[in-house]
Amino acid sequence: MSALVGATALTGCTTRLPPLPEDPRRELASVPFFPQTIHQCGPAALATVLGATGVRTTPEQLSPLVYIPGRRGSLQVEMLAAARGKGRLAFVLEPRFAALQAELAAGNPVLVLQDLGALGIRRWHFAVVVGFDPAQDVLILRSGVERRRLERREQFLRTWQAGEYWAAVVTRPDQPPATATGSSFIRALAATERYLAPESISDANAVALARWPADPLVLLANGNQAYTAGQLTTAISRYRSLLAIEPTHLAGRNNLASALLDAGCPRQALTQAEQAASLLPTDSPLAAAVNDTLAKARAAATGAAASTCSAE
Amino acid sequence: MQFRQSVVAITAACFLALGLQTTTASAGVIGTQDYLSAEARAGHLADINAAISRADVQAQLVSLGVDPANAVTRAAALSDAELAQVAQEMNNLPAGGDGFLAVIGIVFLVLMILELTGVTDIFKKF
DSSP, X not given: OOOOOOHHHHTOSOOOOOOOOOOTXXXXXXXXXXXXXXXXXXXXHHHHHHHHTTOOOOHHHHHHHHOOTTOOSOHHHHHHHHHHHTTOEEEEOOSSHHHHHHHHHTTOOEEEEEEOOBTTBOOEEEEEEEEEETTTTEEEEEETTEEEEEEXXXXXXXXXXXXXXXXXXXXXXXXXXXXXXXXXXXXXXXHHGGGSOHHHHHHHHHHHHHHOTTOHHHHHHHHHHHHHTTOHHHHHHHHHHHHHHOTTOHHHHHHHHHHHHHTTOHHXXXXXXXXHHHHOOTTXXXXXXXXXXXXXXXXXXXXXXXXXXOOO | OHHHHHHHHHXXXXXXXXXXXXXXXXXXXXXXXXXXXXXXHHHHHHHHHHHHTSHHHHHHHHHTTOOHHHHHHXXXXXXXXXXXXXXXXXXXXXXXXXXXXXXXXXXXXXXXXXXXXXXOOXXXXX
């Protein structure tokens, strides 16, 4: 991996294809291009996909974040981490050509890892797929010093296979990739949250809820979002939707109890808190929070004569 | 973990000193990130327990004088980072997880768990 290729790989052994006419139906022509300098295909490819999402950066700025001489095997992870640092969500795609195609169709350029080596010598290379022409069976890539490199699909698949078909997309937080699931989206969002403004996070949660209204993790995240913003009625509603789908969801049950308590409903809170405590596995790191909720619900329920509860 | 507890203690002390009411956000809300890391931890533990439960692995452990049940208990005492590391090592074992090499690998990881949790000093003897 340390041979993050460089100029040598670019002179590779592949024959040049005749130029393909640019066709906006099959090609993300507006994706920027940063010609790679020596050994810097990682920063160049990352600047390319980030640029496509509106992040203004250069390979030179990204280089200190992702180019670590002598370090092997962690590079892909660092590319994703650097994208998060720029306020973008990072998704590793399923290792299938169909996933790559689906993202292209949705307008997302795809970062790929290729082995451009020959004769048993590996030469790892990051490039960005910006188009696919099914008629010609040709992919269009921003690669190395070529703004519009054409590779036949079978040739591309051969180089892509060596890196176990590793591919990734980066997106704005409010624009989930075509192949994301509710769960993968919330995970990606959680990994990026500390780099995002609060309104970006709430926008992203709202987008997720519209697209995956029945995903437990999406409902939990939206419940927590509303709770943090002090919107108790909305939070309670989200947690209840979640529990209707997954009644044994420990965090959902606990947080519903907590929100009910804050909403002035200690008796309902106690019922939920007791259920949450009964769901608690041994040695759970969530035990402290669940027991805390239960203790507070018990204390509140015993002293509650007149309830201000309005949540049913 | 100890650091975290002490931070909580200091925060609580500040609330008392300032005489603030802690009724808002009083109960223990589980944040999305906390939930995700707890879920990841449970997954890693399940993987490790499944590996230790294999008959061929148990036989090897017993022959080395290690109680497999004890190893399972100790795995739960690992930190999140340690657990993730052990689980990752386990995933790097020979494909399919069958055969002699896989058993050796799992046994080695169990010994690592015991070492990390302070049950044995096995590596210092080499």
